[in-house]
Amino acid sequence: MTVYGRFPSFRARRLRRKAFSRALVREHQLLPSDLIYPVFVLEEGKSQDIPSMPGQRRLDLDDLCRVGERCLALGVPALAIFPVVPDRKKSEDASEAWNPEGIAPRAVLRLKTEFPELGVITDVALDPYTSSGQDGIIDREGYVQNDETVQVLKEQALCHSRAGADIVAPSDMMDGRIGAIRSHLDANKQSQTSILAYSAKYASAFYGPFRDAVGSAAKLGKADKYTYQMDPSNAEEALTEVALDLAEGADMVMVKPGLPYLDILRLVKQRFARPTFVYHVSGEYAMLKAAAQNGWIDEKPCVLEALLSCKRAGADAILSYYALDAAEWSRIG
Ligand code: PBG
Numbered sequence: 001m002t003v004y005g006r007f008p009s010f011r012a013r014r015l016r017r018k019a020f021s022r023a024l025v026r027e028h029q030l031l032p033s034d035l036i037y038p039v040f041v042l043e044e045g046k047s048q049d050i051p052s053m054p055g056q057r058r059l060d061l062d063d064l065c066r067v068g069e070r071c072l073a074l075g076v077p078a079l080a081i082f083p084v085v086p087d088r089k090k091s092e093d094a095s096e097a098w099n100p101e102g103i104a105p106r107a108v109l110r111l112k113t114e115f116p117e118l119g120v121i122t123d124v125a126l127d128p129y130t131s132s133g134q135d136g137i138i139d140r141e142g143y144v145q146n147d148e149t150v151q152v153l154k155e156q157a158l159c160h161s162r163a164g165a166d167i168v169a170p171s172d173m174m175d176g177r178i179g180a181i182r183s184h185l186d187a188n189k190q191s192q193t194s195i196l197a198y199s200a201k202y203a204s205a206f207y208g209p210f211r212d213a214v215g216s217a218a219k220l221g222k223a224d225k226y227t228y229q230m231d232p233s234n235a236e237e238a239l240t241e242v243a244l245d246l247a248e249g250a251d252m253v254m255v256k257p258g259l260p261y262l263d264i265l266r267l268v269k270q271r272f273a274r275p276t277f278v279y280h281v282s283g284e285y286a287m288l289k290a291a292a293q294n295g296w297i298d299e300k301p302c303v304l305e306a307l308l309s310c311k312r313a314g315a316d317a318i319l320s321y322y323a324l325d326a327a328e329w330s331r332i333g
Pocket residue numbers: 123125126127135171172206207208209210211225280281282283
């Protein structure tokens with residue numbers, strides 16, 4: 001980096017002195033159009049609070065539509081939906097995952113009918129549907145089987161796409177699923193559906209509140225996801241995962257979680273220069289919310305700073321449970 005002058009002829013504080021010059025030289029900005037709102041959708045019953053995620057709710061379809069309307073009003077371009085499935089519909093083979101009458105396709109259809117211009121993203125993974133709470137089909141030892149799972153994921157993605165999903169987002173971390181899903185969609189006249197690959201998805205403890213929200217925590221029990229999600233110690237491996245997913249046809253790639261993995265986000269964006277999203281996950285939301293509710297931090301500036309850091313690190317878009325709040329705050333602020 002070239003430095004054009006030295007103190008005292010150069011003073012870094014000169015441009016920081018006034019608000020107008022701070023605004024002019026600002027390098028990054030958080031906009032409502034950078035945000036995607038993840039929402040939990042209920043198969044049955046009325047909307048419910050989620051204790052470990054204060055301010056977030058499991059939504060019935062009517063409330064989901066209200067939220068969709070709010071996204072559009074605030075300039076948030078897309079929703080990502082996560083189904084909450086009753087226990088009796090969970091099974092070993094996760095067959096509910098590609099039931100065209102299931103809650104995910106029904107939610108997509110409803111949203112796309114009422115708000116055609118709102119982007120709808122669906123989660124492709126089996127954890128809401130398996131009796132094990134794992135993202136795939138397990139064998140006798142409880143090992144998540146790769147190729148068997150990919151066969152189901154293909155059908156799940158096709159089912160979502162047929163219901164009208166704009167983007168399908170495999171979050172399961174099986175090998176080869178992006179290529180398999182792309183060919184299956186293309187072979188079934190769904191070539192316009194995009195794939196957002198959760199490419200660098202780490203086996204993180206920050207997903208805890210999400211697992212409470214969808215009810216997979218109880219199913220998982222003491223089991224973990226270490227045989228498919230990435231080891232938090234690894235950075236180079238994330239680049240391999242991203243390279244493979246792009247080669248297999250991913251339109252966008254994702255790094256997840258957010259703040260603890262900003263280094264990975266930066267590496268991925270710099271190396272591939274492709275659309276790169278980040279997921280500011282449930283545990284990150286819960287930490288900020290808890291501190292704010294206790295009066296220990298000032299919620300609005302802390303949240304905006306956290307989300308801005310994702311943009312600065314290279315994110316094109318951010319999935320965040322704070323999306324609607326942040327959109328509102330960044331408009332006024
Ligand atoms: C599961 C899935 C998870 C999240 C999104 N999709 C949890 C997991 O992998 O156990 C986590 C999101 C969050 O914590 O906000 N396919």
